[in-house]
Amino acid sequence: MPDAFIEPALFREQAYIGGRWIRSREGDMKTVEDPATLEIVGKVPMLESDAIGDAIDSAQGAFEQWSQTAAVERADRLMAWYRAMHDNHEALARLMTREQGKPIADARGEVTYAASFLRWFAEEGRRSLGARIPSENPDSALGTVEEPIGIAAIITPWNFPLAMITRKAAAALAAGCSVIIKPAMETPFSALALAVLAEEAGLTNGEFNVVTGDSKSIASQLCAEPRVRALSFTGSTHVGQQLLKNSADTVKHVSMELGGNAPLIVCDDVDLEQAVDGALAAKFQTSGQDCLAANRIFVHRRIYDEFIKGFSERMNALIVGNGAEEKTDIGPLIHAGAVEKAQAMVDDAQGKGAKVTGRSQDDAPGANFFMPTLVEWITPEMRLFREEVFAPVASICVFDDDDSVIKAANDTEYGLAAYIFTNNDARIRKFLRRLDYGMVGINTMDITGPHVPFGGVKQSGLGREGGHVGLKEYLETKYYCIGGVPVH
Numbered sequence: 001m002p003d004a005f006i007e008p009a010l011f012r013e014q015a016y017i018g019g020r021w022i023r024s025r026e027g028d029m030k031t032v033e034d035p036a037t038l039e040i041v042g043k044v045p046m047l048e049s050d051a052i053g054d055a056i057d058s059a060q061g062a063f064e065q066w067s068q069t070a071a072v073e074r075a076d077r078l079m080a081w082y083r084a085m086h087d088n089h090e091a092l093a094r095l096m097t098r099e100q101g102k103p104i105a106d107a108r109g110e111v112t113y114a115a116s117f118l119r120w121f122a123e124e125g126r127r128s129l130g131a132r133i134p135s136e137n138p139d140s141a142l143g144t145v146e147e148p149i150g151i152a153a154i155i156t157p158w159n160f161p162l163a164m165i166t167r168k169a170a171a172a173l174a175a176g177c178s179v180i181i182k183p184a185m186e187t188p189f190s191a192l193a194l195a196v197l198a199e200e201a202g203l204t205n206g207e208f209n210v211v212t213g214d215s216k217s218i219a220s221q222l223c224a225e226p227r228v229r230a231l232s233f234t235g236s237t238h239v240g241q242q243l244l245k246n247s248a249d250t251v252k253h254v255s256m257e258l259g260g261n262a263p264l265i266v267c268d269d270v271d272l273e274q275a276v277d278g279a280l281a282a283k284f285q286t287s288g289q290d291c292l293a294a295n296r297i298f299v300h301r302r303i304y305d306e307f308i309k310g311f312s313e314r315m316n317a318l319i320v321g322n323g324a325e326e327k328t329d330i331g332p333l334i335h336a337g338a339v340e341k342a343q344a345m346v347d348d349a350q351g352k353g354a355k356v357t358g359r360s361q362d363d364a365p366g367a368n369f370f371m372p373t374l375v376e377w378i379t380p381e382m383r384l385f386r387e388e389v390f391a392p393v394a395s396i397c398v399f400d401d402d403d404s405v406i407k408a409a410n411d412t413e414y415g416l417a418a419y420i421f422t423n424n425d426a427r428i429r430k431f432l433r434r435l436d437y438g439m440v441g442i443n444t445m446d447i448t449g450p451h452v453p454f455g456g457v458k459q460s461g462l463g464r465e466g467g468h469v470g471l472k473e474y475l476e477t478k479y480y481c482i483g484g485v486p487v488h
């Protein structure tokens with residue numbers, strides 16, 4: 001049984017398939033640990049392939065009905081689910097902190113963010129409009145209708161255990177698709193809590209399924225299945241590439257939200273306090289484990305010393321601890337491997353001449369914690385320049401002019417988000433045009449929400465989630481031509 005921090009009504013150690021709660025046939029379970037304390041949170045079933053087959057059958061049956069319901073009825077279900085999330089806001093946040101480790105304030109923010117997609121797509125689903133095409137033949141009427149694509153398989157990461165599911169599932173369900181969710185096995189309980197609330201909202205016929213088990217084999221089965229028409233993945237570029245290959249044989253519609261390597265550029269004309277605030281938030285939110293995290297901070301040489309002074313004072317004041325404590329700013333990393341990777345990347349930079357400051361790692365409050373670290377004089381041959389560190393490590397580069405910083409910022413295979421801090425309008429226009437990224441924040445790092453088209457270019461992904469275009473990922477345009485219709 002979970003401890004008192006977790007609301008028992010939302011806690012399920014079973015998968016949710018076809019409106020039923022399912023255990024594994026052989027009884028195999030996977031243990032989930034609290035990354036802060038290493039205590040066991042609970043266990044989830046390692047489903048066998050026949051259970052995944054059941055999920056596909058249920059989703060197909062559900063699709064045939066759900067796709068035929070009125071859009072307003074689907075909207076009502078999504079709004080009921082939205083309200084259920086709000087009624088259970090604190091319980092969802094606590095469960096997330098327990099299994100993911102993020103500070104409780106961040107978890108509360110994510111619950112609000114995750115629920116916002118349900119409301120947005122409840123509204124947006126009613127506007128999946130077709131079009132009339134002016135005919136070139138006086139006897140024909142031409143147009144398009146938007147049809148739901150079919151079953152959508154949704155595979156999500158551990159860093160945003162609720163929002164990465166609702167951003168996809170709400171769009172798919174609003175469009176008329178049924179969904180099969182495979183959450184990260186580090187954070188399955190948030191997904192299962194979402195299923196408890198989906199059940200309460202009346203999604204009980206296989207429209208919404210959550211399966212747990214071996215990620216690679218479940219993903220392979222979903223990719224190989226022709227009835228699964230869409231695959232929407234959020235996670236690392238490496239796994240995304242594998243899933244793209246696996247989806248080729250059944251020619252699925254794929255949406256990929258992959259890794260980032262965001263540059264954050266601080267020009268010499270800025271309000272320094274605003275830039276320090278923005279850089280701290282862009283780096284340390286979600287304890288640095290965010291696809292939008294500023295992975296490389298470029299600071300103009302003229303303001304370098306002043307920026308570093310303000311940034312490091314504030315960084316060293318961040319409170320590192322168990323996310324369940326209200327005062328915590330930085331929680332644990334997801335597992336020991338993430339700590340090892342961050343240390344190896346810092347060591348690599350130091351070995352190549354970078355300057356490393358910050359509190360000693362000996363002060364870390366547990367095995368999975370990484371103390372906030374500042375690494376200066378980062379250069380392109382260092383791993384911290386090339387790879388996502390996914391830890392509270394701030395990598396700082398210096399620059400002298402606009403052209404060189406734009407070139408350096410674009411010198412990566414990633415292209416998710418970029419940030420600029422400047423008060424010069426001409427510079428804003430130039431950077432906006434030339435930064436090769438899907439999303440650009442100007443004088444802010446607060447760029448997301450249900451209403452925006454979220455997504456990256458290059459190896460950061462394919463497609464967009466959220467906004468009006470988010471619905472399109474789950475719709476096929478069907479063209480029609482009616483002959484023998486005289487046009488008056």
Ligand SMILES: NC(=O)c1ccc[n+]([C@@H]2O[C@H](COP(=O)([O-])OP(=O)(O)OC[C@H]3O[C@@H](n4cnc5c(N)ncnc54)[C@H](O)[C@@H]3O)[C@@H](O)[C@H]2O)c1
Nearest residue numbers: 156157158183184215216219235236239257258259260291
């Ligand atoms: N672009 C975005 O919107 C966005 C949002 C959040 C996270 N991310 C990215 O996600 C990454 C961190 O998440 P992660 O560590 O969970 O990523 P990951 O790629 O390791 O895992 C993502 C999902 O894929 C599953 N998975 C892992 N290995 C698999 C395999 N071989 N075959 C099939 N499925 C497999 C996991 O169980 C999980 O459900 C970072 O790169 C981050 O930038 C991107």
Ligand SMILES: N[C@@H](CC=O)C(=O)O
Nearest residue numbers: 159160290291292448
């Ligand atoms: N912070 C992102 C998720 C990336 O990890 C978002 O806002 O969707």
